[in-house]
Amino acid sequence: MAPAAVIDEIDMTTTLARPRRSQADRSAATRAKVLAAARDVLCAQGYSGATMHAIRDAAGMSLGAIQHQFPTKAKMMAAVAAEFAAYRTRIYSEAIRAGATPRESMENLIDANFRMVSRPEMAAVLEIHLARRNDPELDQEVGPSTRRFERRVRLWGHFILHAAGIDNDAAYQSLQLLNNAVTRGLTVEYIRNPDMALIERSVAIWKRQMLELVFGP
Secondary structure, eight states: OOHHHHHHHHHHHHHHHSOOOOHHHHHHHHHHHHHHHHHHHHHHHHHHHOOHHHHHHHHTSOHHHHHHHOSSHHHHHHHHHHHHHHHHHHHHHHHHHTOSSHHHHHHHHHHHHHGGGGSHHHHHHHHHHHHGGGOHHHHHHHHHHHHHHHHHHHHHHHHHHHHTTOOOHHHHHHHHHHHHHHHHHHHHHHHHOOOHHHHHHHHHHHHHHHHHHHHOO
16 A cells, blocks of 8 residues: 555544544633633733624634624623633632641732733733723623632631731731732733833732731741
């Protein structure tokens, strides 16, 4: 048999032996592709530029296929935010568990949080949250998962402080608000000037101050 015929036969055998993906697998792959495209467009063009048509072009699929997964832009944006919240939840919980002491757990949590600043998902989700102010439908879709995530982070902080014998929830809430503001501000700065070395130096200063405020020198 000629070499080309052997290759053709092997290719055909491989194709025939390859199991067909289930409808659920195909749907999940389409969903992941759409969400990745939405994230990229949000980062590049902002919320107003992330139209269904722009996302369709970035994903390279029909508008009908996208709308089968996400009937509205608000539902798609909510899925982008929820997916990133789930990722952050996993990373933060692993960081906390890796700490041998409450202080180490808090330090790990701060480090894990600021590593998010350079991720495109962080910029994308920031765009979504800013748009919630003037879009009631978006706010309604995004609100529930956002509140669950924020409540979980607050509880983690409380548990860490209580394990350290610190009982000052009001002070922690103020620090958390400041930490959120610094995180979002640095995300904007990274978008404007992606100098990670500068971001890391700024984070080191903020982390040192936060730890000293909570645990002392």
